[in-house]
Amino acid sequence: MSYFDAASAAPLHPVAREALSASLDDGWADPARLYKEGRRARLLLDAAREAAADAVGCRPDELVFTSSGTRAVHTGIAGALAGRRRVGRHLIVSAVEHSSVLHSAEAFEAEGGTVHRVPVTRTGAVAVESYADALRPDTALACLQSANHEVGTEQPVGAVAGLCRESGVPLLVDAAQSLGWARVEGPWSLLTASAHKWGGPAGVGLLAVRKGVRFAPLGPSDERESGRAAGFENIPAIVAAAASLRAVRSQAAAEAVRLRELTARIRARVGAVVPDVEVVGDPERRLPGIVTFSCLYVDGEALLHELDREGFSVSSGSSCTSSTLTPSHVLRAMGVLSEGNVRVSLPAGAAVEDVERFLAVLPGAVAGVREKLGAPAVPAQAPVADAHGDALVVDALGKRCPIPVIELAKVIGDVPVGGTVRVLSDDEAARLDIPAWCEMREQEYVGEEPADRGTAYLVRRLS
Amino acid sequence: MSYFDAASAAPLHPVAREALSASLDDGWADPARLYKEGRRARLLLDAAREAAADAVGCRPDELVFTSSGTRAVHTGIAGALAGRRRVGRHLIVSAVEHSSVLHSAEAFEAEGGTVHRVPVTRTGAVAVESYADALRPDTALACLQSANHEVGTEQPVGAVAGLCRESGVPLLVDAAQSLGWARVEGPWSLLTASAHKWGGPAGVGLLAVRKGVRFAPLGPSDERESGRAAGFENIPAIVAAAASLRAVRSQAAAEAVRLRELTARIRARVGAVVPDVEVVGDPERRLPGIVTFSCLYVDGEALLHELDREGFSVSSGSSCTSSTLTPSHVLRAMGVLSEGNVRVSLPAGAAVEDVERFLAVLPGAVAGVREKLGAPAVPAQAPVADAHGDALVVDALGKRCPIPVIELAKVIGDVPVGGTVRVLSDDEAARLDIPAWCEMREQEYVGEEPADRGTAYLVRRLS
Numbered sequence: 033m034s035y036f037d038a039a040s041a042a043p044l045h046p047v048a049r050e051a052l053s054a055s056l057d058d059g060w061a062d063p064a065r066l067y068k069e070g071r072r073a074r075l076l077l078d079a080a081r082e083a084a085a086d087a088v089g090c091r092p093d094e095l096v097f098t099s100s101g102t103r104a105v106h107t108g109i110a111g112a113l114a115g116r117r118r119v120g121r122h123l124i125v126s127a128v129e130h131s132s133v134l135h136s137a138e139a140f141e142a143e144g145g146t147v148h149r150v151p152v153t154r155t156g157a158v159a160v161e162s163y164a165d166a167l168r169p170d171t172a173l174a175c176l177q178s179a180n181h182e183v184g185t186e187q188p189v190g191a192v193a194g195l196c197r198e199s200g201v202p203l204l205v206d207a208a209q210s211l212g213w214a215r216v217e218g219p220w221s222l223l224t225a226s227a228h229k230w231g232g233p234a235g236v237g238l239l240a241v242r243k244g245v246r247f248a249p250l251g252p253s254d255e256r257e258s259g260r261a262a263g264f265e266n267i268p269a270i271v272a273a274a275a276s277l278r279a280v281r282s283q284a285a286a287e288a289v290r291l292r293e294l295t296a297r298i299r300a301r302v303g304a305v306v307p308d309v310e311v312v313g314d315p316e317r318r319l320p321g322i323v324t325f326s327c328l329y330v331d332g333e334a335l336l337h338e339l340d341r342e343g344f345s346v347s348s349g350s351s352c353t354s355s356t357l358t359p360s361h362v363l364r365a366m367g368v369l370s371e372g373n374v375r376v377s378l379p380a381g382a383a384v385e386d387v388e389r390f391l392a393v394l395p396g397a398v399a400g401v402r403e404k405l406g407a408p409a410v411p412a413q414a415p416v417a418d419a420h421g422d423a424l425v426v427d428a429l430g431k432r433c434p435i436p437v438i439e440l441a442k443v444i445g446d447v448p449v450g451g452t453v454r455v456l457s458d459d460e461a462a463r464l465d466i467p468a469w470c471e472m473r474e475q476e477y478v479g480e481e482p483a484d485r486g487t488a489y490l491v492r493r494l495s
Numbered sequence: 496m497s498y499f500d501a502a503s504a505a506p507l508h509p510v511a512r513e514a515l516s517a518s519l520d521d522g523w524a525d526p527a528r529l530y531k532e533g534r535r536a537r538l539l540l541d542a543a544r545e546a547a548a549d550a551v552g553c554r555p556d557e558l559v560f561t562s563s564g565t566r567a568v569h570t571g572i573a574g575a576l577a578g579r580r581r582v583g584r585h586l587i588v589s590a591v592e593h594s595s596v597l598h599s600a601e602a603f604e605a606e607g608g609t610v611h612r613v614p615v616t617r618t619g620a621v622a623v624e625s626y627a628d629a630l631r632p633d634t635a636l637a638c639l640q641s642a643n644h645e646v647g648t649e650q651p652v653g654a655v656a657g658l659c660r661e662s663g664v665p666l667l668v669d670a671a672q673s674l675g676w677a678r679v680e681g682p683w684s685l686l687t688a689s690a691h692k693w694g695g696p697a698g699v700g701l702l703a704v705r706k707g708v709r710f711a712p713l714g715p716s717d718e719r720e721s722g723r724a725a726g727f728e729n730i731p732a733i734v735a736a737a738a739s740l741r742a743v744r745s746q747a748a749a750e751a752v753r754l755r756e757l758t759a760r761i762r763a764r765v766g767a768v769v770p771d772v773e774v775v776g777d778p779e780r781r782l783p784g785i786v787t788f789s790c791l792y793v794d795g796e797a798l799l800h801e802l803d804r805e806g807f808s809v810s811s812g813s814s815c816t817s818s819t820l821t822p823s824h825v826l827r828a829m830g831v832l833s834e835g836n837v838r839v840s841l842p843a844g845a846a847v848e849d850v851e852r853f854l855a856v857l858p859g860a861v862a863g864v865r866e867k868l869g870a871p872a873v874p875a876q877a878p879v880a881d882a883h884g885d886a887l888v889v890d891a892l893g894k895r896c897p898i899p900v901i902e903l904a905k906v907i908g909d910v911p912v913g914g915t916v917r918v919l920s921d922d923e924a925a926r927l928d929i930p931a932w933c934e935m936r937e938q939e940y941v942g943e944e945p946a947d948r949g950t951a952y953l954v955r956r957l958s
Contacts, residue, residue, distance in 0.1 A: 035532055040525045041727065049519060056512060060697065062503045066799060067808035069498055099562030099698065100726030106715050132725070135715035228727060234523065235562065235698040235729035251714075252569050252598035262595070263563030264504065264691060266698035269732070336529060345530035 034386040035345045038229075039181050039209060039322055039377035045231030048276035052233055052268050059267035064255070077267050080274035087277045088223060089215040090240045096257040097236055097270045101208050101226025104237035105132040107249065107260060108204050108222045112173045113140060115246030116202070120170020121145040126158045126187070127365035128180050130206055134361065137175075155314040156185035156366050163192045167199045174203045178210040182349050182362040182375055183313030184295075184322030186210075190218030202245050209319055211238075212280045212380075213288055221245045227273035230280045231380065235266050236273040280380065287380050291320040294378060294387045298323045305395045310472060312368045321378040324349075326363070327398050328469065329407035329438050330372025338397040339374075344390055349373045351433050351461040358460045359433075369468035370461055371434035372398070405434065408441040423447075423454040429486050433461035437469050440491060444475065447493050452478065458486030466491065497849040498808045501692075502644050502672060502785055502840035508694030511739035515696055515731050522730035527718070540730050543737035550740045551686060552678040553703045559720040560699055560733045564671050564689025567700035568595040570712065570723060571667055571685045575636045576603060578709030579665070583633020584608040589621045589650070590828035591643050593669055597824065600638075618777040619648035619829050626655045630662045637666045641673040645812050645825040645838055646776030647758075647785030649673075653681030665708050672782055674701075675743045675843075676751055684708045690736035693743045694843065698729050699736040743843065750843050754783040757841060757850045761786045768858045773935055775831045784841040787812075789826070790861050791932065792870035792901045793835025801860035802837075807853055812836045814896050814924040821923045822896075832931035833924055834897035835861070868897065871904040886910075886917040892949050896924035900932050903954060907938065910956050915941065921949030929954065 035043065059076045061069035078092075085092040098104040113123060125137050127149045137147045150162045163174060174196050179186045189205050196203040202221030210216065212230030216223060222245060227236035239260060241247050247260075254262045295318075303309050308328035327335065332350025339346055349360025350373040359370030376390070424447050428436035436457040443453055455466060463480065466489045470477035478490035498506065522539045524532035541555075548555040561567040576586060588600050590612045600610045613625045626637060637659050642649045652668050659666040665684030673679065675693030679686060685708060690699035702723060704710050710723075717725045758781075766772050771791035790798065795813025802809055812823025813836040822833030839853070887910050891899035899920040906916055918929060926943065929952045933940035941953035 035524075037525070037528065037530070037532075040528060041523060044519050044523050052519075053516065056507050056515075056696075060504055060507050060691070061498075061808075062500075065500065065503060065808070065810060066796070067500070067803040069500075069808055099566065099729075102717065102726035103562065106725065110714070131717060132715065135717060135725075139715040226727070228523070233519075233729070233731070234727050235732055237726070251573070252595065252602040254565065254594060254598060262569065262598075263565035263700070264689070264697050266562075266696070266729075266732075268696070269698055269729075333529070340530045345524075345528070345532055347528060 034343055034390065036376045036378055036382070036390070037345050037347050038379035039375065040347055041228045041234070042231040042379050044233060045276040045279060047279035048232050048272040051275035052272035055268040055271040059271060063265060063267065073267050076271050077265060080270045083274040083278055084238060087215070087281055088211070088225070088238065088240050090223070090242065094242055095238060095240045096260045097265065098239050098261045099235055099237060099263065099266070101224060101229070101237040102132040103261070104224035104226070104239040105130070105206060106136055108224050108239050108241070109133065109136040109140070109173065109175065110250045111241070111247045111260065112202055112204060112222055112245065113145065114248035114250050116172040119172050120168070122148065122168050122171045124148045124150060124163065124166045124171060124174040126150045126152060126176055128152050128156055128362045129175060129177055130181055130208060133175050133177070133206055152365050154366055154368060156180050156183045156312070156362065157314055157317065158187055158192070160188050160191045160195060164195055167196070167201060171199070171201045174201055176203060176205060178205055178207040178216050179319045180313070180362060181209050182360055183324045183366070184319040185314040186317045186319065189216055189220065193218035193220045196221070212277065213284050213320065227269070227277070230277055232273035232276045233269045235269045283380065288320040291378050291380070291382065294382060294384060295321060295323040295376070297387060298376060298391065301391050302394065305391060306398050308472070310369045310468070312363070312366060321382070322375065324373065324375045326369040327372030327374070328369065328472065329405060329434050329441065330398055330401050331405060331434055332371065332373050334401045334404070335372055335374065335397060338400055339393070342393045342397065344393065347375050349375065351459070357432070359464050364464050367464070367468065369465055369472065371437060371465050405438060407438050423452040423490065426453060426455045428455055428457045428459070428462070430458065432459050433465060436462045437465050440466060440469065444491070444493055449493050449495065451493050453491045453493070455489045455491065456483050456486055457489065462489060463487065497806055497853065499839045499841055499845070499853070500808050500810050501842035502838065503810055504691045504697070505694040505842050507696060508739040508742060510742035511695050511735040514738035515735035518731040518734040522734060526728060526730065536730050539734050540728060543733045546737040546741055547701060550678070550744055551674070551688070551701065551703050553686070553705065557705055558701060558703045559723045560728065561702050561724045562698055562700060562726065562729070564687060564692070564700040565595040566724070567687040567689070567702040568593070568669060569599055571687050571702050571704070572596065572599040572603070572636065572638065573713045574704070574710045574723065575665055575667060575685055575708065576608070577711035577713050579635040582635050583631070585611065585631050585634045587611045587613060587626065587629045587634060587637040589613045589615060589639055591615050591619055591825045592638060592640050593644055593671060596638050596640070596669055615828050617829055617831060619643050619646045619775070619825065620777055620780065621650055621655070623651050623654045623658060627658055630659070630664060634662070634664045637664055639666060639668060641668055641670040641679050642782045643776070643825060644672050645823055646787045646829070647782040648777040649780040649782065652679055652683065656681035656683045675740065676747050676783065690732070690740070693740055695736035695739045696732045698732045746843065751783040754841050754843070754845065757845060757847060758784060758786040758839070760850060761839060761854065764854050765857065768854055769861050771935070773832045773931070775826070775829060784845070785838065787836065787838045789832040790835030790837070791832065791935065792868060792897050792904065793861055793864050794868060794897055795834065795836050797864045797867070798835055798837065798860060801863055802856070805856045805860060807856065810838050812838065814922070820895070822927050827927050830927070830931070832928055832935065834900060834928050835864070868901060870901050886915040886953065889916060889918045891918055891920045891922070891925070893921065895922050896928060899925040900928050903929060903932065907954070907956055912956050912958065914956050916954045916956070918952045918954065919946050919949055920952065925952060926950070
């Protein structure tokens with residue numbers, strides 16, 4: 033088996049396992065108690081906080097342990113917004129944040145707040161100027177991930193943090209994907225992370241709030257974790273999280289070089305071994321272990337299933353693998369192809385042989401899915417198309433990704449150069465994937481307009 | 496060592512440790528993923544939910560795992576209140592609930608809700624009629640613990656649940672102290688519990704919401720745990736929690752009998768071996784492992800320290816062991832003595848020899864503390880007392896529990912029968928402990944009145 037989905041959850045690091053087992057004996061009691069078992073638990077908790085704070089680059093009393101990275105984000109954003117309620121009710125996030133950040137923003141909007149979503153380039157990065165433009169006198173908080181979880185693109189957090197500091201606005205950095213690799217540099221105000229992303233156990237998130245940052249925890253709280261994370265502390269898991277972070281960091285520099293070579297190899301080869309592939313994300317400013325690509329005319333879920341059968345565990349931002357029938361918000365914000373999307377995120381220690389085998393297996397897996405779907409590479413008759421004014425009409429209503437794009441590709445040769453194809457679709461993915469197909473195929477995307485049912489997407493044949 | 500504080504946190508059960516270790520290999524991946532590792536994690540999670548739901552007595556799809564019992568309570572109360580917002584904004588809780596319930600109630604009040612706190616008898620139990628009286632047409636939710644965490648008194652949850660059902664009001668039962676012993680009977684609507692109370696690991700709470708109960712989770716949420724517990728599931732800990740609950744339950748009937756005998760022995764003997772002790776809580780309707788008593792003229796923290804030196808880990812509801820300088824809200828609601836309070840909560844498997852040694856050690860520990868404080872049993876000169884009208888005045892301003900009561904006890908013999916002593920105190924514990932002393936000593940507590948500084952407590956000598 034080759035588990036290539038470390039960006040979702042990394043397998044437990046051996047140091048985490050060892051620390052967890054060892055601290056089950058000494059870390060189960062209530063650290064707020066004064067008796068022997070409580071004092072032992074408190075010592076473990078304090079030592080873990082020291083170690084984790086050192087890795088984060090903050091003071092121990094600025095760091096609390098939450099029950100997950102998601103909880104750290106929810107608490108961090110809500111607390112920072114409440115702490116600066118008098119300043120205003122304006123929140124800035126990037127369009128490609130983790131869902132925990134975006135869900136927090138939606139909850140804030142539901143309560144009457146205003147959210148500005150900063151767009152990204154086609155590589156998934158925000159421009160520093162976009163944050164500069166977004167800052168307002170009533171901005172209570174800005175959020176920016178250190179690096180993107182779906183495409184690996186690193187964000188200019190240092191520069192954005194500097195900008196925010198100049199404006200007196202706190203910046204919350206979601207460092208979930210990067211904290212195992214390095215500290216987040218720059219004058220950030222709040223930072224969140226999740227232990228199971230670096231090989232720590234589930235059940236531990238980090239929330240750092242710099243001294244001087246106004247912070248007002250919401251809802252019921254208790255005296256634990258400075259009033260910022262209610263409920264009995266999970267000390268064995270916290271100890272394991274801190275120990276594994278330290279262990280992972282000690283190998284990070286060398287392992288980053290190694291993984292970066294492996295993902296660079298995938299980036300370079302995938303287009304050569306699989307036709308009609310778009311590799312997405314920044315080729316340089318990126319996390320070491322993540323590479324993401326999308327395959328035209330491919331059903332993401334079917335491809336994941338094929339790869340799983342071959343022993344590869346990867347994830348996808350395609351709409352066909354989600355319950356919402358919409359493509360990943362990250363791919364949408366980037367404006368790149370979402371169909372047949374695959375994210376490979378290598379865990380530390382991933383073997384070069386497994387990566388080579390992945391590259392060997394992938395072409396067959398993609399071809400198999402395409403064949404089943406009747407993709408254009410396979411000789412097949414174009415479906416019946418009716419005329420609509422001057423345009424050839426493809427009725428793909430009721431068809432899900434990637435069928436609308438496949439039907440478009442099949443008929444584009446049937447219209448003369450300069451002629452148009454009108455694709456009718458009620459699949460949300462078509463809105464992203466038809467323009468993306470045009471860009472890949474160098475055809476002109478004219479635009480969309482409402483149709484009797486669904487939406488009509490207009491494409492002009494250029495070549 | 497003898498750890499007698501299981502009501503705070505039980506040591507990890509061997510079955511929990513084994514299940515935790517075993518599921519670290521198969522339970523680390525994201526259960527929402529479709530690949531092999533994800534499917535394995537999902538299977539573990541589903542099996543744990545089945546087992547836990549069986550122990551709770553609900554359907555698996557009614558049960559979610561939270562990150563702690565506290566989180567289960569916070570989410571359960573907030574969600575049930577929000578789900579019935581249209582019915583009204585009235586919440587009923589007992590005065591002796593766990594702080595997580597009371598903190599939720601305070602948060603609800605801060606948002607404009609109304610909270611009715613049901614009083615308890617001197618044994619710590621609510622009367623069913625008090626809940627009947629408290630129910631209103633706009634009552635959104637009622638809460639009642641299955642048994643009290645500080646004194647062990649069982650509450651009439653079945654009867655109160657029936658009453659609430661008749662009125663169409665959901666009842667949330669905090670079963671943290673009792674779920675390891677048995678299911679909660681009766682038509683409750685929501686139930687919460689905490690795994691580390693029964694020997695499961697930290698980091699796992701249970702929240703059951705019966706089908707048909709209106710429930711609206713607040714704040715940002717995600718697709719995990721039916722939208723009721725955001726963040727990556729801690730599957731190894733959840734598996735360990737469910738396995739240990741099953742294991743504990745299989746021994747519960749026999750162990751309950753054994754522990755009940757041990758706590759009955761403490762109840763019966765403590766008054767014989769230590770003078771001036773009040774055993775609190777219901778002698779019959781109580782949890783098997785908890786016994787609580789208070790010692791006159793004793794500083795709770797000093798006594799805990801003495802007992803810790805002797806190898807006994809217990810807790811206390813005395814004000815002198817808390818950071819707030821107020822006695823436990825449970826002891827206050829019961830109107831019993833809070834000074835020198837000791838809660839013994841035996842873990843499963845507690846040895847009879849350790850209990851006997853506790854009873855052997857306790858008298859010396861109490862006597863030592865009393866001697867240091869100059870308690871009345873020790874020959875000592877009464878402090879100077881001024882006249883105030885007809886009353887003898889004891890100035891205990893600036894003195895903390897148990898000093899005000901000690902000074903009162905020292906001078907009561909200096910006034911004639913029928914005469915009064917006026918104790919000036921600014922210690923919050925005096926408000927509870929001076930009346931409690933009067934009850935124990937069969938003197939008349941006349942009442943309190945504001946003084947130039949602090950409060951004046953009037954006591955009339957009767958014998």
